[in-house]
Amino acid sequence: MVNSYKMTRAAELEALPIFRDFLDSVCKEHGIGSEFRYDLKLAMDEACTNIITHGYAGMNPGSIMMEVQFQPSHIRLSITDFGLAFEPVETAAPDVNALLEDRVASGFGLYFIYQTMDEVEYRTTVDCNMLTLVKRRHAPDAA
Amino acid sequence: MKFLNLRVSQGPVKAPPSPAEISAGMLTHDAVGPISLRSINNLHENIKRRVYRGLLPASLLADFNIDPITYIGQNNSPSVEVTALPDSGLAKIMVLAPDGAQDPIATLELSDNTFNSIDLNLMVLNQPDGSRFATDVDLDGQPTIYGTVRRNLVEEQKAMEHGLAPGQIRSGLSASKLVLNQLETFLAMMGHRAYYLEPLTYASAWVFERRGFAYVRGHKLMDTIHVEFQPGGQLHASLDVSTPFRQSDQWKTVRGRAWAIHDGILDVLDERWDNLRMVKQLGKSADVVTFPESVY
Secondary structure (H helix, E strand, O other): OOEEEEEEEEOOHHHHHHHHHHHHHHHHHOOOOHHHHHHHHHHHHHHHHHHHHHHOOOOOEOEEEEEEEEOOOEEEEEEEEOOOOOOHHHOOOOOOOOOHHHOOOOOHHHHHHHHHOOEEEEEEOOOOEEEEEEEEOOOOOOO | OOOOOEEEEEOOOOOOOOOOOOOHHHHHHOOOOOOOHHHHHOOOHHHHHHHHHOOOOHHHHHHOOOOOOOOEOHHHOEOEEEEOOOOOOEEEEEEOOOOOOOOOOEEEEEEEOOOOOEEEEEEEEEOOOOOOOOOOEOOOOOEOOOOOOOOOHHHHHHHHHOOOOOOOOOOEOOOHHHHHHHHHHHHHHOOOOEEEEOOOOHHHHHHHHHOOOEEEEOHHHHHHHHHHOOOOOHHHHOOOOOOOOOOOOHHHEHHHHHHHHHOOHHHHHOOOOOOOEEEEEOOOOOOOOOOOOOEO
């Protein structure tokens, strides 16, 4: 039996602290450490900000649905929205080695997500867009 | 730098519904491909009737002594009308009242949308017994289209005082859960994963929230409405008894808010009740609550 928790809120920036608190709370219930929780919240924050500012741009925003599943080996965070689909393959990765004055402001949200999560899957269908983030509880054996 | 951990999957492709009939290939090779209403409507009449039989809960028909197979009701008269014309992406099912009264017990209208998915255009469930309020026509006899293009203020006030919500002519049947569950089963059989609707009123949006719908558009508006109906809010302040639909205690109930919104109270927020769109993912509940601890 998977331990699963859900929350749905309007896609607005004011919802971010609510999602963060929710995620923090359920992770604490499952004994997840602070550094791990920080990574999850950072990735969730960046993903939701992207949905709020781009996916629902120009309309009265709809919903963001978040589901957290705790499994023995990993935590799976699913973020569903019904706005415009995101095209991650068309987004250039930021040059993290560039001089500060040469860096562009955007693109770092995705970079943070990829850096902190072990798996990132984006699925867009006729009924929703779903970003699934997986973070393993323990690093896999090198062997 | 490449995003090594990223996997992207897309599909099915958002495409207009195919006008072709359901082929043997569709039925044998790809059980997850959605089948459009247009495809169903192009089937032979008898097959079409069998397919649409799955849209109505048998228990609802039984409650009114209507045979779920033949659709024959009391007095041996046909009691269900199915409108599903060939080459049309629309299906309308009406369950007629047993005594031949003008208002159907149930009306469902579905249509294909441009994303190869399904819209629930209309769901009206009327309690055939009891009072009827002529909110569907204005004082000149012109149709009001559920109060959206014209209003019959006299009948609306009577309906409100009788406990109805805007757009209703009779009390509801309290069968939305039953009908929507049946609709989900039907749509799953047709390979759809979700369906959409545009709630006519605040009260209908509230009902659909309780039935597991999320918002494609308008979730923030619903949150704003709740906040502004609280004491100190702009909508609360506009319940100024300037019309029968703006009584001071209406902020406390779903119906009270719905009538005030129907009366145009959202003007004070420079908002309108339109352009909301909701989605139901089959088998899932979004658990949206924009009016916590609500009273209907």
